[in-house]
Amino acid sequence: MDEEAPNRAWHEIVRDVLKRHKVSLVTYVPDNVLRPLIEGVHADPFFTAFAVAREEEGLGILSGAWMGGTRGILLMQTSGFATLPNVIASLAVPFQIPVLMMVSERGTLGEFNIGQSLVARTMRPVLDALAVEHHTMTRLDEVEFIVDRSITQAVATQAPCCFILSPLLTGGKVFAA
């Protein structure tokens, strides 16, 4: 799969695949794990990237952009995803808008914040309840395949898709004891 330089970090792979699929608009509510990806898209003039005040807003912007002919992705952490069910259920799914979402997974594998560990348990049930395609990425060698194929599928089937970045892939946020 990987026809480009080996040993790229996950965020470099994601950035390159987004670019190849002409996903040029990136809205986000920041997260430490996402930082290198956010910095990467800011550094590349191909992307229009900016922070929004709230995740719902970012998803609304992507929906409008898609209808105007521009593809986009929303970056957030697990707790931010928890603000989205109404918007996914009332905008992205029924209007058949293939918004892409990427979640830095907190709440598992060493979480230190109980709020994060609790809200994290709502994420996959919400995605499953709304029948939204989602993939949890745990290994570097699967990142390109999952993101590449899933963007193709999202666009072809006019359906949203959510990528979950496991701490197994990113290292996650480490508890500073």
Added chain:
Amino acid sequence: MSFSANHPTNRAQAKVLNRFDITQRLVARLKHDEAVIGGIGYTNFDLWGAGQRTQNFYMLGSMGLAVPIALGVALAQPQRRVFALEGDGSILMQLGSLATVAARAQKNLAIVIMDNGTYQITGGQQTLTEQGADIVAIARGAGLVQSAWAADEGGFEELIDLALREDGPWLIGCRIDREKPKQTTERDPPRIRDQFMRGLGAKK
């Protein structure tokens, strides 16, 4: 700012307009396939009733997102003017989006707030604008310096003409009455989205 010289300085001074009337006045002035995003509820219904256009998007359900959706369209199509029509209850849910629009300095975007001080569709409960919140003042505070109340029907048309002619972003506050909408938007999301994309030329 000179553009606001003829407009009231606060909500209390603005004339109470009729939602359907000013929606018709807006639509009548759209000569260049401008996009219009109708927010949830009666704002949307009267946009539908004012004459369906393929460049209209009728949002159903995602309360508060007319401005973000309009910003997305405006980003994707910088040559097209885009209007967001939003109610007071809706914009109060997503005030951060005003700051986002200001930070983007989105030139081709105008926001029209229809403010009757109530959640009319759910039984007329008061919103915060009836209790002191002034959306135009909030918008200015968020960085949308070109924000003004429409003094009356003429003032509304004057502000719309400015938004059609001059760089935005714009925010036009309109006090409106509580008349029921003329029609109800047909609730067929895939059709609404498909027509809108064709109306914008994003789909052939």
